[in-house]
Amino acid sequence: MTHRLPAAFALLTLSLLSACSTANVPAQTAQAPVRYESVVSVPLQAGDTRESLAHAVGGEVLAWNAGGCATGDVNDCTALIGFNPKLGSASVISALGGRKAKVEANKNVFRGGDKITAVANGGAAIWAVGGAAIWAVGQYNPISQNNALWQQVKLEQAQQMATHLGEGVTVAVIDSGIDLQHPAFQGALSDASTWHDFYAGDDVPQEEGVAGEGAYGHGTNVAGIILQVAPKAKIMPLRVLGADGSGDVASVAQAIRWAVEKGAKVINLSLGSTENSPAVQIAIDWATAQDVLVVAAAGNENKDHITYPAANATHGVAAPNLLSVGSVDPQDLKSSFSNYSAALEIVGPGEHVYAPAPDGRMASWSGTSMAAPMTAGGLALALGETLKVPVRSLTGAMAQTADDIYGGEANAAYTGLLGKGRLNLAAFLGQTIR
Known part of the structure; x- marks a missing residue:
């Protein structure tokens, strides 16, 4: 059910909000990101680059978290790659060199x-x-x-x-x-x-x-x-x-x-x-x-x-x-x-x-x-x-x-x-x- 304000009250609402709202709201400028069907979490290894991993999966690196690689923090030594699957999960993992990558559905989960x-x-x-x-x-x-x-x-x-x-x-x-x-x-x-x-x-x-x-x-x-x-x-x-x-x-x-x-x-x-x-x-x-x-x-x-x-x-x-x-x-x-x-x-x-x-x-x-x-x-x-x-x-x-x-x-x-x-x-x- 949609609830609507009476027209007169709606006008009052707008005037009140314009008088009271002071938030500095940034302008919307960016384009909406691509919403991939699947993502894969990839543990990073020496020599990995964004380009090499994106190419291996045929997708886009969405997040690159390498802050813990030097200290062994496995949760801060990963990449998240979005892709639209053409191959099964086993093939994706194989393309990543068999490492313990985790493939999952992404959209609307x-x-x-x-x-x-x-x-x-x-x-x-x-x-x-x-x-x-x-x-x-x-x-x-x-x-x-x-x-x-x-x-x-x-x-x-x-x-x-x-x-x-x-x-x-x-x-x-x-x-x-x-x-x-x-x-x-x-x-x-x-x-x-x-x-x-x-x-x-x-x-x-x-x-x-x-x-x-x-x-x-x-x-x-x-x-x-x-x-x-x-x-x-x-x-x-x-x-x-x-x-x-x-x-x-x-x-x-x-x-x-x-x-x-x-x-x-x-x-x-x-x-x-x-x-x-x-x-x-x-x-x-x-x-x-x-x-x-x-x-x-x-x-x-x-x-x-x-x-x-x-x-x-x-x-x-x-x-x-x-x-x-x-x-x-x-x-x-x-x-x-x-x-x-x-x-x-x-x-x-x-x-x-x-x-x-x-x-x-x-x-x-x-x-x-x-x-x-x-x-x-x-x-x-x-x-x-x-x-x-x-x-x-x-x-x-x-x-x-x-x-x-x-x-x-x-x-x-x-x-x-x-x-x-x-x-x-x-x-x-x-x-x-x-």
Whole structure:
């Protein structure tokens, strides 16, 4: 369903936004990159050049990560090559000299599959008055619709504990882009030099689409949730999803590395795939080895397995800085859409979560994508304070301090399949900050 503003209010909205929007948005100049059918992750060897590897595969080098070759860091000694296959995977690997290259599908492998649930026509006026962060005793005044959710995760207590409110911490939102001109984000974004649109191939990660259709507004909502939890954090917008919510392996893998190189301390991935992408996991393994924290949504198919890369979190064993997040309703019951699994680490409230929407509006979305940024914001709160534990302990501590939701009969069928329980930000900070 498409929601439209009345004509008179739409004109008011435009005037308010033009008065309040001050973001320095770069011009769109680049051509959209070629979207290859397949990619191959190639471990680099002495003597390799971009030209030699591209020629061997018959494609294009999309990423050349050689920083770890001298030190033996296998996750930072790889090339990512895009190609349209004419031969099978075995022939591609043979052409690369038989090395342990990993071939996979590239196009439209990832999705941000959540659902917009309501658009508030009065949102533009709310956002235009007072800008991005109107706080009083830990409550974000413009979005009273979220008060019950914030009480559920103990946000007010958490913000009273973490008094810097995420200041100095950059959170990369790898998603459908955001509404760069939305008043909610004025003063809340990282420097424009750190932005990028991997889908369109330029430096303007602006949401594109039609209100109420596809993924339009998804990234804007995700970023707005993070800022409600950690209002002094900075958002680094990186676009990898199109208006329909789909995106490529190469874009996601490149965006993860970009985020780390540009200074992000937390990465939010409110997207997923049914396939375990080697290229994306190599990028995550490299990022988490730099003590960058990565949050990944578990998916919305109501299935007994979670999507990748969330499924690789494995309770901190293989990737201690990667956290998988599912969704519950306001009564702590598993959301009807949320995937579940013994591999899932934590759940958060992910139903009807209000946040900014494109064109100066406010809207609610439902999905594990909405629960994930609550945890990302919580990690930003912790990183803005003096820690009493190592950074690599934070995602595990967040899971371990979750509230038990298995006590009643309602979640009995999901015992052990909804992680350690529901996010409790105050308990998490009580164990991690001084």
